[in-house]
Amino acid sequence: MQAIYNALFFAFSLLYLALLSFDPLMISWLIKILPILILVIAVANTPVFSGRTLLLLALALSATGDVLLEQDLFIFGIGAFLIAQLYYGVFFARNWSSVMTRWPISGSILIFMLAMAFLLSPHLGELNIPVFAYLVVIGLMGLLASQSTMPLKWSVLGAFVFILSDSLIAIDRFLHPLPLSSYLVMTTYYCAQWMIIQGALNKCKSA
Numbered sequence: 001m002q003a004i005y006n007a008l009f010f011a012f013s014l015l016y017l018a019l020l021s022f023d024p025l026m027i028s029w030l031i032k033i034l035p036i037l038i039l040v041i042a043v044a045n046t047p048v049f050s051g052r053t054l055l056l057l058a059l060a061l062s063a064t065g066d067v068l069l070e071q072d073l074f075i076f077g078i079g080a081f082l083i084a085q086l087y088y089g090v091f092f093a094r095n096w097s098s099v100m101t102r103w104p105i106s107g108s109i110l111i112f113m114l115a116m117a118f119l120l121s122p123h124l125g126e127l128n129i130p131v132f133a134y135l136v137v138i139g140l141m142g143l144l145a146s147q148s149t150m151p152l153k154w155s156v157l158g159a160f161v162f163i164l165s166d167s168l169i170a171i172d173r174f175l176h177p178l179p180l181s182s183y184l185v186m187t188t189y190y191c192a193q194w195m196i197i198q199g200a201l202n203k204c205k206s207a
Contacts (some may be wrong), residue, residue: 002201005042006194009035013190020182029070033063035190039197049090049204055197058087062193073128081166082134085141087160088196092144102156105146108162113139116167121176131170138163151199158195165189 011036019031043052065080080134099106117135117147145159165188172181 001045002042005038006198008136008165009038009042009190012038013186017183017186020186022069029067029094032070032186033066036063036066036193039193042201043197046201046204051094051200052204054087054091054094055200057061058084058091059193059197061087075127078130078134082137083128085137085162088162089137089141089144091200092141092148092150092155092159095148096144097147097149099147100149102152103145105156105160109139109142109146109163112163112167113142116170120170120174131174134166138166145196149203151203153199154195155199156204158192158197158199161195162186162192165192 012031016028016031016035019025019028025031036059040056040063043059044057046052061080061084065077065084068080069077113135117132120131121128132134142159143161145156148156150156165185166189168178170187172178172185174197178184
């Protein structure tokens with residue numbers, strides 16, 4: 001069954017990416033969240049495991065953020081994704097290992113987030129507080145993922161790719177327009193969500 005979910009996820013992801021070349025449709029927001037809804041169904045249809053509700057809430061808030069961003073409601077979209085990252089962070093915290101687990105990855109995430117904060121700070125204006133709050137939360141999510149017992153393939157890698165995806169949004173919006181930014185952001189975003197969920201489901205099935 002998981003193979004079917006994966007096939008549907010990637011099919012709907014490619015559909016949305018293909019539609020980016022055309023004028024937005026009335027239902028673009030729905031097409032955008034279809035891959036996330038497939039992940040919701042995949043998690044919901046998995047036998048109960050610790051943290052399942054947290055993953056469902058994170059995915060639901062991510063879909064909400066997608067819809068809000070599609071409607072150009074940037075601040076509200078950030079808010080929805082911030083809460084989603086909190087749920088992911090709590091999920092990783094519940095699978096805590098130690099601060100020494102994968103410490104090179106943790107150090108790299110910390111350095112990367114500090115660099116992003118330094119680069120963005122002169123350009124944020126009135127969005128300074130919400131953007132920095134989001135940087136702190138997603139950075140913490142990445143640190144908790146790297147220091148958890150979750151598999152490096154795929155969950156920890158997914159957390160890092162999520163950070164990369166949101167960093168691309170920040171760079172494109174506040175620093176310098178990126179070529180093909182929509183494709184880069186959405187490709188990394190879909191991959192990140194899939195990786196986190198794939199790793200979590202694989203771990204719960206092997207437990």
